[in-house]
Amino acid sequence: MDVADELSVNAAIADVIRQHGRVDVLVNNAGMMPVGVTEAYTVKEIEAQFAVNFFGAVRTDRAVLPHMRAAGSGVLVHVTSLMGRVVFPFFGVYSASKFALEALAEAYRYELSSFGIDSVIVEPGPFPSNLLPSSPEPSDHVVLKTYGDVAAIPGRIKEHSNDGNDPQNPPQPHRVANAIAQLVEATERRPLRTVVMPEGMDFGVQRLNEAVAPIQNDLLRALGMASMI
Secondary structure, three states: OOOOOOOHHHHHHHHHHHHHHOOEEEOOOOOOOOOOHHHHOOOOOOHHHHHHHOHHHHHHHHHHHHHHHEEEEEEEEEEEEEEOOOOOOOOOOHHHHHHHHHHHHHHHHHOOHOOOOEEEEEEEOOOOOOOOOOOOOOOOOOHEEEHHHHHHHHHHHHOOOOOOOOOOOOOOOOOHHHHHHHHOOOOOOOOOOOEEEOOOOOOHHHHHHHHHHHHHHHHHHOOOOOOOO
């Protein structure tokens, strides 16, 4: 399934329904991670990245939700990132897509609560993956030249991305899969956000989530929508 292609998404979900009659869980995990001078990415390049990281989830969510609402149950899992909550320089395009995905997932959380459907967010830390090695480079070289030495920083970030990892106890990406499995198997109301960090790392995402949640919940109460919390 190509999440950047609506026909492909709809065909894949229709095939699942033909074979199984229902969709219980959707995991939105497709993603690209541009790392570079943000200004040097063209609008076309940013649109291509959002087509996967954000609109891919929009397409797949919309494809499964009619079936989940008809069944009165379902789980939407949106895999974002610590960079969906905090911003690192040179990850601006990636962060923008993940911030957008966080907002989409949280809106669904509230709007779908009366249908027995959970929308949840998983925020992984810097686990080893193919995201950095396959990072799309920005193509506006005219802009890059104006950044001087700063333009070389993204390359150094990629080159040293694994520095500091303990070779005897490297980060375990399967912890993210385990967290998703636990959310899927839960029988009670699932937490909106689940942070999964490599051992010994703390980027403050959990503390940020805990600080923001009461403000968001107070807003819903003020709007008379406390039942959606």
